[in-house]
Amino acid sequence: MKSKKELKDSYKDKKFKIGVFQIKNTINNKIYIESSTDLVAIWNRSRFQLNNGLHPNLVLQNEWNEFGQESFAYEILSEIKQEDNKTIDYYRKEAKELEKMFIEHLKPFGVNGYNSEK
Numbered sequence: 001m002k003s004k005k006e007l008k009d010s011y012k013d014k015k016f017k018i019g020v021f022q023i024k025n026t027i028n029n030k031i032y033i034e035s036s037t038d039l040v041a042i043w044n045r046s047r048f049q050l051n052n053g054l055h056p057n058l059v060l061q062n063e064w065n066e067f068g069q070e071s072f073a074y075e076i077l078s079e080i081k082q083e084d085n086k087t088i089d090y091y092r093k094e095a096k097e098l099e100k101m102f103i104e105h106l107k108p109f110g111v112n113g114y115n116s117e118k
Contacts, residue, residue, distance in 0.1 A: 016040070018091045019079035020098050022108075025063055027071045032060050032114035033102050035095035037088055043074045060114040077102055 017039040023032040023046065036042035049055040050064040050072075064072060080094055108115040 015082050017076070017079055018082065018095055020077045020095065020102050022075050022077055022102075022106075023060065023114075024073045024075060025067060025071060026073055027067050028063075030063070030111070030113045031106065031108045032057060033077070033099060033106065033108050035099035037092055037095060039076055039079070046074075057114050063114075 016037060018037045019039055020033065020035045021039055021042065022034075025031070034042070046055065047069070050061060051069065053061060053065070055061040055064070078098055080091060080098065082091065103115055106113070109117050
């Protein structure tokens with residue numbers, strides 16, 4: 001059995017999927033774009049929030065309530081290849097930059113999506 005320290009070190013060395021994702025309403029094709037340093041966990045968290053009326057994006061939340069979970073799809077738009085010598089902060093910044101690029105390109109605002117223009 002592994003010690004607490006070994007388990008902790010093993011967790012620190014674990015590589016998570018980092019990148020940009022979208023939640024797409026398959027009825028009206030509106031999309032919500034965001035980035036994350038753990039693309040698996042963020043979908044679990046987002047679904048939990050949406051199913052419990054807790055998601056911070058109220059327009060997305062309202063349409064989730066209206067159309068139901070089965071009308072939405074989770075899609076990874078881009079995943080960042082990781083290197084051993086980079087920190088999580090580095091990848092967080094890279095993911096945010098990639099998110100901005102996708103938002104600029106796809107323009108998920110108003111009738112096209114759930115993001116808000118800044």
